Amino acid sequence: MDPPAHYVESMLPARVPPARAAEPISVGLNAAILAVRGDEPMVAVVPASRREREGDGALPCGPFSPRQHKTLEAGLRFWVRQQTGIELGHTRQVCTLVDCHGPDDREMASDPPVVSVCYLAPVRPAQCNDQDGAVWRSWYAYFPWEDWRRGKPRCLTEIIEPHLEAWTGPAHCEARVPREALNRTQRLRIAFARDAAAWDEEKVLERYELLLEAGLVGEPAENGDGGHVLAEWRQPPRLCHPLLGDHARVLASAIGELRRSVKCEPVIFELMPDVFTLFELQKTVEAILGPHLHKQNFRRLVEGGGLVEPTGEHRFRTGGRPARLYRFRSDVLLERLAPGVRIKAGRG
């Protein structure tokens, strides 16, 4: 807990001491590259071909090297291009974590401590085809409980809820503080909308971390991870098939952030091709936000809100009447504050 000696010495003027006195650390960069292909929300992963287990992979990532790249973002783009061939559009920082490795955690140990800066990078469907090193997977392969496109997912009612309920419950107060149980109950209520609370699609990370603690997802714990989790909680089937290690946390944060920002910024259009029909736009929003929430009002909101403008062209072969094609009206950026796809849940 004590600071290194040289800091204490030079403490009085209270200014930060020169940075070169500090302990050197490796800084990592990693990217959750998200896209929507068809009606499926996808993420780009780099397969771990060396490994046997099918399904293993990692987000594109690499170390930040100030000698090579002036900015964090430049470094990120470099590694993404190198590992996946994808040229990123806009990116945004999601969070910065300590010790955020991929699925290889155990082997890499953490002797060289790492700080990872995590990015969200939406790309268009055209970018979303397997190429070079990249493989695209559905988000919902990693987080099936987040998929509300066809109503409440079954894995929630059938597996997660009962197990979490039990994991929380006061039945296990043995040597545990009641405060702990209370915290769990509260966290469960907030994250998984128990007792009349509303499901908040943005709380992706909170849900993932709860499931991780409860042992319902994550790496099989061959070496008991401290014994804090009772044996019985190891019984339920693991839900999260493909493995991402700590990168799953990053993906969860990125999805949460995307869901958040879709509502108040025009990010969806970074996921759309240049021209699109309103139906396609709606499907994309639904793929991201989960619940299939709206109806024809969606069209009115989007068009009336000045977010898009018709190109004059039409798309045929839509399965019905030909649809007008639209493009994003980038002028909204100049006109309106918070031009997102504001939406309240409806009943289809």
Next chain:
Amino acid sequence: MDPPAHYVESMLPARVPPARAAEPISVGLNAAILAVRGDEPMVAVVPASRREREGDGALPCGPFSPRQHKTLEAGLRFWVRQQTGIELGHTRQVCTLVDCHGPDDREMASDPPVVSVCYLAPVRPAQCNDQDGAVWRSWYAYFPWEDWRRGKPRCLTEIIEPHLEAWTGPAHCEARVPREALNRTQRLRIAFARDAAAWDEEKVLERYELLLEAGLVGEPAENGDGGHVLAEWRQPPRLCHPLLGDHARVLASAIGELRRSVKCEPVIFELMPDVFTLFELQKTVEAILGPHLHKQNFRRLVEGGGLVEPTGEHRFRTGGRPARLYRFRSDVLLERLAPGVRIKAGRG
């Protein structure tokens, strides 16, 4: 632009190479500690007592040392406690930057490259008194153009707008691409609400960076900074009196983030004492969001929204009739999504 050799070699499996191969970097932490005292929004700065110039200072900051602290946040709390004596409540990451020093930029050079993780930390008014090493200053001392509490600030109309308008204008096309000018015009429109665009109180950082580029704020440039700014743009009086160096950018981001989150999360209550009157709450919101926007409807929204509950007590000596005291109803966290102080501008 080429990656270090060992990366190219181990490229094919496309997995991230072990982190210890990476270049070691110093990781810094710094905190924009924000509070509202009376009607004034304040930030904690650490004065640079060594220096002559009155007004110099820096945000509390220090290097992250994984040997000392397991998490970034623990390190942050340590340095803040050390330098200011303040015990932080909740904190949130705002951004991570490369080379973010305080006002000492020039001397520290950047030979040991630094990545800084920047935090926003709201604290209650009780914490907001000068103690130990901390000094509290109004935000608006640094960013007077952000202060819309008494209507549009004069420095905007009288100084900033004319100079920026000129700085943008096509008058200076000499050896400059028109695209550059267009970008400037657009950025000006967005950031400073030119031509019918609405003032967006959240774009604090965009405004600061524009002013910085235009030479209206920032350190006096004794050593021409590359000659990209014409001499005439050096004439306008500097607006930003106290100096923070790169930390000003951090402060701007933090203010923007706070303004953003006040509207959709119950962060204001982290800035309030345990009990308060609705008027005090309103004043606090106004101190942050700038425009004095609402009216008695504010009370209805806040109370009706279930954000607060009366304690039963009253406060006398309010300047008028005694006011009911309220406390934050922390249950909203369980009930509602996005429980912020949603507000639209009004006319007083």
Next chain:
DNA sequence: TCAAAAGTGTTATCCTTACACCCATGT
């Protein structure tokens, strides 16, 4: 007494939800 703030009540307006219905295409 007045100024300042605390409160209460009411109305007009807008926004959005929800429903109903017609249009055009491909199978």
Next chain:
DNA sequence: ACATGGGTGTAAGGATAACACTTTTGA
């Protein structure tokens, strides 16, 4: 013909912005 998606209109309901007015204190 019909299923599917495209597209228009409108009525009911809720939220809130705006206004008017009363109450209670301190100076």
